[in-house]
Amino acid sequence: MKNTRIEWTDMVWDVIEGCLKSCPYCYVRRIRKNMTPRFFSNRLNEPEKIKMPKKIFVVNKGDMWGDWVPDEWIKSILEIIKKCSWHTFQLLTKNPIKMLDFNLTANTWAGASVTRQEDCYRIDIIRSTKNPSIRYISFEPILEFIDPDLSGIDWVIIGAETEKNSYTPKNRELSQKFAKPLLTKVVSLGIPLFIKENLKWPIKFQEFPENKRTC
Numbered sequence: 001m002k003n004t005r006i007e008w009t010d011m012v013w014d015v016i017e018g019c020l021k022s023c024p025y026c027y028v029r030r031i032r033k034n035m036t037p038r039f040f041s042n043r044l045n046e047p048e049k050i051k052m053p054k055k056i057f058v059v060n061k062g063d064m065w066g067d068w069v070p071d072e073w074i075k076s077i078l079e080i081i082k083k084c085s086w087h088t089f090q091l092l093t094k095n096p097i098k099m100l101d102f103n104l105t106a107n108t109w110a111g112a113s114v115t116r117q118e119d120c121y122r123i124d125i126i127r128s129t130k131n132p133s134i135r136y137i138s139f140e141p142i143l144e145f146i147d148p149d150l151s152g153i154d155w156v157i158i159g160a161e162t163e164k165n166s167y168t169p170k171n172r173e174l175s176q177k178f179a180k181p182l183l184t185k186v187v188s189l190g191i192p193l194f195i196k197e198n199l200k201w202p203i204k205f206q207e208f209p210e211n212k213r214t215c
Contacts, residue, residue: 001050004057004060006060008194013057013058015039015058015077016059018035018062020035021066021094023094025115025143037068037069044077047080047089051086056088066095066098071101074098081105081108082107085107086107088108088109088211089107090109091109091110092111092112093111093113096125099126100125100129103130103131104130105132106132108131109155110132111135111137115139117144117148122137123153135155136157136209139158139179139182140157140196142178142182143161144178145181145182147182148182154191158179159196160172160179161175167198169198175199183195192210194207
């Protein structure tokens, strides 16, 4: 585990690395050629060693819920998450349907990535996940105008597509144009909003949801 520049978390836990999707905006593919998924069992117990409560983003350099990920890997990770009840584990995927096969715990936040309107079916799936304390959506990178149904969603992240090895938007004006109606909707609904620095939005929104965990 290590600290990270990702603004909405404290640490990343890359117990799995690699992904079989080929998203053109993927920053991980910019820095490594081999994206074959790998499971690092030697990293499994890392959260247990950190006694101060942290927000931990699980699998930053891959997708824990990809169709290619064996259930055994997922079960091993979820066992550690359950054991480390003092931490908050942030799960994020482009394939939330697989989350429905597992019971999550109260110290998890279940999220899906949505970049286009056609991805909004993932929001419906996140609403059906079992037992997370927070359900959230990451609109990063936002690639077009999106008008989602956000009922039952506790937190929204919005970010831009960036230049290679940079936090600068590829097209700041276009990214902000896509983001404006969405962030206006989020604010009107009273949903906590976190705007990534890479969007270069003139007003700072870096809100977190109130944790609804019951244990």
